Amino acid sequence: MRRLLFEIAYAGRRYHGYQVQQNAVTVAETLQDAIETAFKKRENITGCSRTDAGVHARQYFFHMDTESRIPEAAAVIALNNLLPDDICVKSCREVPADFHARYSVCWKEYQYRIWDGAVKEPFLEGLAARFKYPLDAALMDCCAQEFLGRHDFSAFRSTGSKEGSAVRAIYAASVRRQGDEVLFTVAGDGFLYNMVRIMAGTLAAPPGRLAPGVIARALAAGSRESAGVTAPPEGLYLNRVSYAPWEGAG
């Protein structure tokens, strides 16, 4: 039995998220279908993260235990030939049996893409969120620094979710403008349900609603209403997933 770790990327537009669901096409189910054809056996796979419907991943990992002797490089080629064009397999390697795609994650980085140009950009449909008012990226960058450090992020999680402690550590946060796009990038040890989308929605508040201190006060208040709206899924990218080097994956 080998444990294989696959690195993939996907555009989430066509999928109801990563995780397998009834009556909806998901990334995981699409991967399992391709694996079943390539490996001649349906295998369970364990992803590094759940992503919502419409959310993208520039880097994503899943692991799979298999009796198959197929070489890693051949598995990459076979799966890429079987998968649709919006999912790609970048690499495959064997990892120790105690390596876990989800629990071994050291930190993750997300990016949230906003398009605030005066007219729509048809080729970003499904790949960025459109905001109809101009954003102040410098102010957003300043305010985003208030996320840094270890905080209780109760104000920044979906009201429906109850997953124990809301304490998370944010290692880096920045907002940069590139032409008509505004990019919010954030890295941390873990993220609550909808956390990045609420962070983005709070930073991208309508003109006059964001100011230094707004985010610190929302963190202190700890209530969902003290933060901003949940920004739409199409702007969100899981950007990087990092494992501790001694756990066998870079």
Added chain:
Amino acid sequence: MRRLLFEIAYAGRRYHGYQVQQNAVTVAETLQDAIETAFKKRENITGCSRTDAGVHARQYFFHMDTESRIPEAAAVIALNNLLPDDICVKSCREVPADFHARYSVCWKEYQYRIWDGAVKEPFLEGLAARFKYPLDAALMDCCAQEFLGRHDFSAFRSTGSKEGSAVRAIYAASVRRQGDEVLFTVAGDGFLYNMVRIMAGTLAAPPGRLAPGVIARALAAGSRESAGVTAPPEGLYLNRVSYAPWEGAG
């Protein structure tokens, strides 16, 4: 009665081409639905070009005759609010009654985008054609020059089409590499059905199949078999449409 000329752009992924068809969602029908809501009346519209299913337009024009007094700038805003995110209206202006979105075209430019990277790029799905062998952009650029000038393009039109003269003039043709993308750009006074896609398919022939003289010989032979395959629609962009300046549109 005013004749309005609209400039739009669209991503063709979700559409069965520009032209209205039975039982298929097209760009023209989507525009007419939005116009019916904005102008309180269903109007006929005349596009500058037919585009196939999956083909994109970075610049596209249509004209419409209307009794409506709605200001041009207000029409742009209203339509953009009504249209889906993959179609955008860039401008609207009144043109003389003898201006015609299709017949007044002076020249058009198309671009064909090919991705020939070793692994798939999920975020280009539907926005570029993927070729699984590496392309020689310098050789393609050299051979593309054989398209320049006035020729009978019978070898470069779909076998089903019989639209009279196949003589067209090509004013510019180039192939450039940008990272893992190869861009073929071509401008001319008119294009036959599938002409750009057959040009692209001929230039992007498998290794060893393209050489100086191949295109000139196909043009001289005039038979469809002497040219290459029809490259897939998702790589094709109508890039620019130019009207003679004295006809009222720049």
